[in-house]
Amino acid sequence: MDARTAVRERRSIRKFKPDEVSEKIIREILEDARWAPSWGNTQPWEIYVVIGEALKRFREANCQKLLEGVSPSPEIKMPETWPEVLKRRYTEVGKSVLTSLAIPREDQQERLQYSADMYSFFHAPCLILFCIDKTLVVEYAMLDVGLILQTICLLAHDRGLGTCILAASVRYPDVLRELLKIPENKSLVIGVALGYPDRDSPVNHFARQRTTLDDLVTWLPFPS
Numbered sequence: 001m002d003a004r005t006a007v008r009e010r011r012s013i014r015k016f017k018p019d020e021v022s023e024k025i026i027r028e029i030l031e032d033a034r035w036a037p038s039w040g041n042t043q044p045w046e047i048y049v050v051i052g053e054a055l056k057r058f059r060e061a062n063c064q065k066l067l068e069g070v071s072p073s074p075e076i077k078m079p080e081t082w083p084e085v086l087k088r089r090y091t092e093v094g095k096s097v098l099t100s101l102a103i104p105r106e107d108q109q110e111r112l113q114y115s116a117d118m119y120s121f122f123h124a125p126c127l128i129l130f131c132i133d134k135t136l137v138v139e140y141a142m143l144d145v146g147l148i149l150q151t152i153c154l155l156a157h158d159r160g161l162g163t164c165i166l167a168a169s170v171r172y173p174d175v176l177r178e179l180l181k182i183p184e185n186k187s188l189v190i191g192v193a194l195g196y197p198d199r200d201s202p203v204n205h206f207a208r209q210r211t212t213l214d215d216l217v218t219w220l221p222f223p224s
């Protein structure tokens with residue numbers, strides 16, 4: 001698959017088949033992904049591959065926290081206030097997901113079930129977690145983690161695998177720290193679910209939106 005096709009075709013996968021991804025394939029993807037660029041070649045990402053029993057336990061505990069209504073406490077803070085236009089895009093993707101699954105917005109029970117699915121990492125057979133050293137400047141390290149994340153997502157897509165980057169996987173860091181023995185001097189950044197996409201599920205097919213290039217780009221000098 002050429003780079004352009006991979007970039008255009010990759011999308012977040014929110015329903016996976018139960019099929020395992022072999023350790024060999026995960027290893028090959030990570031072998032390639034470590035060629036992602038990073039500031040000064042520092043390669044600050046520290047990666048945990050969570051599969052099998054460890055993933056099952058983490059999935060259950062993470063979902064449990066959500067259902068108990070425990071307040072999340074992610075180590076990389078999520079925005080509290082943001083520009084209206086971004087809020088609108090965020091709301092739109094949520095709407096697209098629910099509509100594709102025929103979940104009415106007012107159906108609290110169904111929505112909670114969907115959230116439980118998300119906090120179960122959409123039942124993907126593998127979750128790859130990223131940590132960074134706590135001494136790093138978070139804002140800058142996020143660039144590096146973002147680069148390897150997208151590289152992994154593209155490489156996975158090239159192999160017929162699906163991914164979903166999941167803030168929902170690191171909202172309850174205590175669970176992870178206890179189960180996976182994450183060292184105290186590391187911050188939990190993000191996780192990405194990895195598995196074979198359920199190609200029949202409408203949640204993996206809804207039309208995605210992007211703003212136009214003209215909304216994003218200022219040309220200097222202006223073209224005309």
Ligand SMILES: Cc1cc2nc3c(=O)[nH]c(=O)nc-3n(C[C@H](O)[C@H](O)[C@H](O)COP(=O)(O)O)c2cc1C
Binds near residue numbers: 014093
């Ligand atoms: C940092 C980050 C966190 C995300 N967290 C979640 C999440 O918790 N749940 C989810 O369903 N999607 C999550 N996503 C996926 C985004 O919703 C998705 O990338 C965006 O809507 C664009 O859609 P696409 O990936 O299908 O092109 C996350 C993406 C990023 C980059």
